[in-house]
Amino acid sequence: xRVYHLGALFGIFSQLRKGQQxxxxxxxxxxxxxxxxxxxLDETFTLTAEQRGTIRITAGKLIxxxxxxxxxxxxxxVMTDLxxxxxxxxxxxxxxxxxxERQLAMAVKRxxxxxxxxxxxxxxxxxxGPSTMTLEDFIYNAASRFGYTDFSSSTSxxxxxxxxxxxxx
Numbered sequence: 001x002r003v004y005h006l007g008a009l010f011g012i013f014s015q016l017r018k019g020q021q022x023x024x025x026x027x028x029x030x031x032x033x034x035x036x037x038x039x040x041l042d043e044t045f046t047l048t049a050e051q052r053g054t055i056r057i058t059a060g061k062l063i064x065x066x067x068x069x070x071x072x073x074x075x076x077x078v079m080t081d082l083x084x085x086x087x088x089x090x091x092x093x094x095x096x097x098x099x100x101e102r103q104l105a106m107a108v109k110r111x112x113x114x115x116x117x118x119x120x121x122x123x124x125x126x127x128x129g130p131s132t133m134t135l136e137d138f139i140y141n142a143a144s145r146f147g148y149t150d151f152s153s154s155t156s157x158x159x160x161x162x163x164x165x166x167x168x169x
Contacts, residue, residue, distance in 0.1 A: 045100050047107050054089050055108055058082060059115040060146030071119075075112040079105060119146070 047055075059078050063071065082104070086095050094100045122145070125131050126138040133141070 055111045057147045059112045063119050064146045071116050075109045078108050
């Protein structure tokens with residue numbers, strides 16, 4: 001009887017060992033499959049409308065800063081701001097992957113170029129042509145267009161001086 005019990009125990013242990021090996025094989029297969037899915041997701045990655053809007057709002061706020069003197073490198077400042085505030089702006093999934101970050105950088109460059117061009121045209125049109133306006137009107141219109149919401153009396157004086165210098169150049 002003991003020999004029978006011992007044989008049954010060895011049989012059970014053998015089956016457990018096979019089950020563990022199959023489980024390890026399944027786990028490795030699942031891990032490979034997840035890596036493939038991750039690669040495919042990277043290949044089909046696109047920014048959402050909300051993320052594009054976030055980039056445009058950030059670029060608008062940064063371009064309208066009173067102390068800004070460099071407009072050609074706006075995209076680098078926007079990328080830095082987005083990277084620092086990625087949790088708040090829900091961009092974690094982008095900065096987790098180099099490919100997605102490169103896609104974001106390309107989109108940021110395009111959007112910043114568009115914002116910069118819009119600001120330039122608005123500045124030009126406020127001084128030349130049929131749609132000229134006062135400096136105060138321009139600042140109010142530009143602030144509302146570029147999403148600059150922190151428009152207090154102390155900020156407006158600095159902004160007024162900054163835009164006056166831009167207009168005079």
